[in-house]
Amino acid sequence: MPRNSVARRAFPMYLVLLFLAPAFPLAAHDIPSDATVQMFVKPAGNRLNILVRVPLKTMRDVDFPERGQGYLDFDLVDPALREAATLWISDFMEVYEGGAQLPKPRVVETRLSVESDPSFASYDQALAHVSGPKLTNKTPIFWDQLMLDVLFEYPIQSSESRFSIHPALDRLAARVAIALRFLPPGGAIRAFEFLGDPGLVHLDPRWFQAAGQFVKLGFLHILDGTDHLLFLFCLVIPLRQIRGLIPVVTAFTVAHSITLIASAYNLAPDALWFPPLIETGIAMSIVYMALENIVGGATVQRRWMITFGFGLVHGFGFSFALRQTMQFAGSHLLASLLSFNIGVELGQLFVLALMIPALELLFRYVVAERMGTIILSAIVAHTAWHWMIERYHVLSQYQIRWPVLEAAPLAKALRLVMLIVIAAGLVWLVFGFLWPRIGKTEQDRALRTR
Numbered sequence: 049m050p051r052n053s054v055a056r057r058a059f060p061m062y063l064v065l066l067f068l069a070p071a072f073p074l075a076a077h078d079i080p081s082d083a084t085v086q087m088f089v090k091p092a093g094n095r096l097n098i099l100v101r102v103p104l105k106t107m108r109d110v111d112f113p114e115r116g117q118g119y120l121d122f123d124l125v126d127p128a129l130r131e132a133a134t135l136w137i138s139d140f141m142e143v144y145e146g147g148a149q150l151p152k153p154r155v156v157e158t159r160l161s162v163e164s165d166p167s168f169a170s171y172d173q174a175l176a177h178v179s180g181p182k183l184t185n186k187t188p189i190f191w192d193q194l195m196l197d198v199l200f201e202y203p204i205q206s207s208e209s210r211f212s213i214h215p216a217l218d219r220l221a222a223r224v225a226i227a228l229r230f231l232p233p234g235g236a237i238r239a240f241e242f243l244g245d246p247g248l249v250h251l252d253p254r255w256f257q258a259a260g261q262f263v264k265l266g267f268l269h270i271l272d273g274t275d276h277l278l279f280l281f282c283l284v285i286p287l288r289q290i291r292g293l294i295p296v297v298t299a300f301t302v303a304h305s306i307t308l309i310a311s312a313y314n315l316a317p318d319a320l321w322f323p324p325l326i327e328t329g330i331a332m333s334i335v336y337m338a339l340e341n342i343v344g345g346a347t348v349q350r351r352w353m354i355t356f357g358f359g360l361v362h363g364f365g366f367s368f369a370l371r372q373t374m375q376f377a378g379s380h381l382l383a384s385l386l387s388f389n390i391g392v393e394l395g396q397l398f399v400l401a402l403m404i405p406a407l408e409l410l411f412r413y414v415v416a417e418r419m420g421t422i423i424l425s426a427i428v429a430h431t432a433w434h435w436m437i438e439r440y441h442v443l444s445q446y447q448i449r450w451p452v453l454e455a456a457p458l459a460k461a462l463r464l465v466m467l468i469v470i471a472a473g474l475v476w477l478v479f480g481f482l483w484p485r486i487g488k489t490e491q492d493r494a495l496r497t498r
Contacts, residue, residue: 080105083221088171089251090231091207096145098153098200099174100137104160105192106220107132112191120191122160122183129158133198142214144248145204153200159183161195168197171231175199207233211251218244240375253378259387261376266391269369270399275330275435276362278428280396282337283355284403285421295352297396303359304366305389311367312374312385321446326364328443331436333358338429342422366392 083106088099104112110132113121133155143150157178161167167177178199183189204211211230218224228240230251240249250257270276283300287293310316337358340351370388377384411417 079108080221082223083225085215085217085220085224085226086168087215087226087228088168088174088231089211089213089228090171091204091209091211091233093207094204096143096150096202096204096207096211097175098141098143098202099168099171099178100133100198100200101161101168101174102137102196102198102217102220103163103192104132104194104196107136107196110135114191115185116188118190119185119188120160120194122185122187125160126158129160129196129198130155132196133158133200136220137198137217138200140216140219142216142248143202144212144214145209150202150204153202156199156201158199159197161197162187162189163193163195165195171229210254212248213251214245214248216245238375238378241372249376250378253376253380255380255383258377258380258384262373262384262387263391263394265370265373266388266393267395267398268391269366269388270392270395273369275334275432276365277399278432279330279334279337279358279362280399281403282334282341282425282428283351284400285341285407285424287351288404288407293400296355297400299352299356300359300362301389301393301396303356304363304392307360307363308366308370308389309382309385311364312370312381316364316367319448321443321448322364323368324439324443324446325448326361326368328436328439329361330365331432331439333361334432335429335436338425338432341425342429344418 080103083103086101088097090097090099110128112128113124115121138153138155143153159178159180160183161177162183165177166173168174174197178197213228215226215228217226223243225243226241226246228242228249230238230240232238232252235252238251240246240251242249250261253261283296284293287296307316316322336354340354366388370385374381374384407420411420414420415423
């Protein structure tokens, strides 16, 4: 092909690239894959100090002065550090005093540190470091091997106010881990750890703020938990009447509430093999319920008792999901746990409101009830069986060592057993003794009125 023809065909492509080039500028630095951010938040008088340490390599679109063989020029770097602190940190942080958003902070100090610097082990050390001497050009080091430490200062009304923060720093890297420590006046240090953007974090939440957040967490956990949904589905298939579901769902609720609260108060085993054991047990509970549906031995009296036992296992599973979120409870641990349970129950009611009509329509217009129960339960059993095998394989990697019977662990175990026995007795009293008699009385009244 003649060169002129090739050039004529390529010329429009050159024009397109030339036109699009300004729209896609090259970033000054590549996006890091991982970054860890350390933060201290401390109110003092009429100001709120926030100390932040981030890897300098996360500061993109900022030109840091270099010297010699590409080493950072510490004599000329201060303006670039302040620009980076504003552009990549404070511009993405929202801080609130009460319900009012605070104005943008003042950058008090910036410092560079080597990655091994231990200054952020405590607030006092970090503050002394940021206010202390700077690195000099006697330290030959490349810019992307340093950490940026910044002291921000926000004006506030009172150090006794309640503060919240939205640290939207997930833009710094593909995966950002944030370790935040809040130092209230005269109180214990409160530590937070989260990945990515956690949303608005109440550093010292009121009880209703913590409760609202945990109700939402409980509701979403049920909707996201496939294994819990399948267990609930197995409960509903043979028992679709409200009177039959009340004792079963209540037994499940009481049981998982016991083990959830017990775990939060450190009454559960803390061995590494315990979570895989519970996850395997949850899969086994689904398999059992599905097989019981197939065999046809599901009665209200039998099912609420079995559900109570499996509910204890599922409660430990809920506790694992809460481990990373209990940090947002503040000093309202019990209120948060109860609120999480409320959210779980609301989620269960929402799911039941969808499941029961769907099953009624299926068994009325599509397939006979007995055949449909067998088919649906077989599908669930097949799925849960594979989960059980996979989770047991994980469990088998651990060497289970039962704890030595010392006074403290034995006391914890006895308290947990006592809670379970008391709760089981109360549930039996209501649904094993009173509930059948109430039903019999209602039937007798109905017969007398005919």
